[in-house]
Amino acid sequence: MTDKTAHTAKNAGGGDVRLSGISKSYGSFHAVRPLDLTIPQGSFFALLGASGCGKTTTLRMIAGLEDPTTGTVFLGDRDVTDLPPYKRPVNTVFQSYALFPHMNIFENIAFGLRRRGIKSVKPQVDEMIDLVQLGEHAHKKPHQLSGGQQQRVAVARALINHPQVLLLDEPLGALDLKLRRQMQLELKRIQTEVGITFVHVTHDQEEAMTMADQVAVMNGGRVEQLGAPADLYENPQTTFVANFLGTSNLIEAEVVETGADVLATAGGGRLRVPGARCTDAVRTGGKVLVGVRPEKITITHADDAGSIADGRNRVTGRIADSSFIGVSTQFVVNSPAGAELQVFEQNVERDTRLVPGAEVVLHWNPAHTFGLDAAQDIDAGVETVEDAA
Numbered sequence: 213m214t215d216k217t218a219h220t221a222k223n224a225g226g227g228d229v230r231l232s233g234i235s236k237s238y239g240s241f242h243a244v245r246p247l248d249l250t251i252p253q254g255s256f257f258a259l260l261g262a263s264g265c266g267k268t269t270t271l272r273m274i275a276g277l278e279d280p281t282t283g284t285v286f287l288g289d290r291d292v293t294d295l296p297p298y299k300r301p302v303n304t305v306f307q308s309y310a311l312f313p314h315m316n317i318f319e320n321i322a323f324g325l326r327r328r329g330i331k332s333v334k335p336q337v338d339e340m341i342d343l344v345q346l347g348e349h350a351h352k353k354p355h356q357l358s359g360g361q362q363q364r365v366a367v368a369r370a371l372i373n374h375p376q377v378l379l380l381d382e383p384l385g386a387l388d389l390k391l392r393r394q395m396q397l398e399l400k401r402i403q404t405e406v407g408i409t410f411v412h413v414t415h416d417q418e419e420a421m422t423m424a425d426q427v428a429v430m431n432g433g434r435v436e437q438l439g440a441p442a443d444l445y446e447n448p449q450t451t452f453v454a455n456f457l458g459t460s461n462l463i464e465a466e467v468v469e470t471g472a473d474v475l476a477t478a479g480g481g482r483l484r485v486p487g488a489r490c491t492d493a494v495r496t497g498g499k500v501l502v503g504v505r506p507e508k509i510t511i512t513h514a515d516d517a518g519s520i521a522d523g524r525n526r527v528t529g530r531i532a533d534s535s536f537i538g539v540s541t542q543f544v545v546n547s548p549a550g551a552e553l554q555v556f557e558q559n560v561e562r563d564t565r566l567v568p569g570a571e572v573v574l575h576w577n578p579a580h581t582f583g584l585d586a587a588q589d590i591d592a593g594v595e596t597v598e599d600a601a
């Protein structure tokens with residue numbers, strides 16, 4: 213890429229990344245199913261899903277490293293489907309950042325400029341070194357830096373080309389947990405500062421939720437749901453999303469009344485779900501999966517059941533397990549309504565009677581309840597592969 217094209221890319225006003233009917237098959241295997249996705253210009257966008265769901269393939273089709281089997285890739289109004297990678301205003305940062313070991317940090321970052329024949333690289337390289345806060349390390353070699361610092365060099369090395377879109381494929385996967393948390397904040401800051409579109413691939417739901425404005429949750433080559441993190445968390449539309457993002461209690465219940473609220477019964481308890489929070493048209497006599505997050509639930513010893521306010525959803529049960537984790541206690545409760553319900557209770561005033569074996573009532577505000585189509589695998593997304601790459 214010449215310097216001129218780089219600047220054209222920078223100044224073109226960018227535009228959204230738009231995937232239209234994009235798919236990728238290898239023989240009869242569908243790695244990515246036909247997919248329509250708009251990634252708004254300037255957003256921090258995450259592709260989230262378990263290993264093998266098609267994240268990298270999708271990213272590589274945006275980069276031009278993989279030819280789509282069907283569909284079109286647009287950058288703004290421009291169809292780039294047939295452009296080779298080096299002609300796209302896109303740069304990629306990989307998990308294995310492969311810096312040039314014999315060059316110092318300054319030269320690693322300057323590489324893209326030098327390759328384009330630019331002579332006076334110092335102002336731009338210094339600006340990048342400032343951006344990623346590696347000022348005192350400019351003259352070190354990569355092996356003298358920590359993993360997190362090396363990854364920042366990789367980001368600077370990509371950004372110096374002024375891409376319109378930066379693609380990041382599990383860029384923090386090689387870092388330990390604490391460093392990963394720091395780098396999440398760091399990358400978020402850098403994206404805010406430069407304002408270009410970041411498309412970040414990760415299998416770590418916490419990472420996606422912390423960093424992204426918008427998250428596309430992928431499963432089996434499809435996008436199951438797209439939205440802002442809080443929206444996905446509060447309003448999952450499928451069991452996979454409900455279970456993959458955090459933890460959900462899903463209770464199979466029978467619908468006894470429909471209307472503004474849906475009333476359902478499970479294990480002798482009556483549960484109310486706001487009709488607007490049910491993903492499917494529910495009908496009397498049909499089944500619905502009643503969902504509630506563990507932190508929305510209050511746990512009360514059965515002896516005090518009389519003190520629970522009217523109008524709350526409630527199910528009875530027995531504590532199977534409890535673990536004290538400082539800020540909260542996590543309970544596992546077996547109920548006639550469902551096995552192994554999860555409850556997170558903040559440790560404000562601990563009730564010492566709440567130990568395994570105790571009879572309890574779980575209760576929560578019906579507004580915090582959602583309803584999902586019962587014709588799905590209730591356990592979809594429960595097990596996540598932690599070592600995905």
Ligand SMILES: Nc1ncnc2c1ncn2[C@@H]1O[C@H](COP(=O)(O)OP(=O)(O)O)[C@@H](O)[C@H]1O
Pocket residue numbers: 238241242243261262263264265266267268269270600601
């Ligand atoms: N070149 C290829 N040939 C055959 N199958 C492939 C190829 N590349 C990827 N796949 C398969 O496509 C699926 C999606 O892969 P990938 O996009 O790398 O997943 P992710 O990044 O979400 O882990 C996987 O099942 C993978 O094995």
Ligand SMILES: [Mg+2]
Pocket residue numbers: 267268269601
């Ligand atoms: Mg991958």
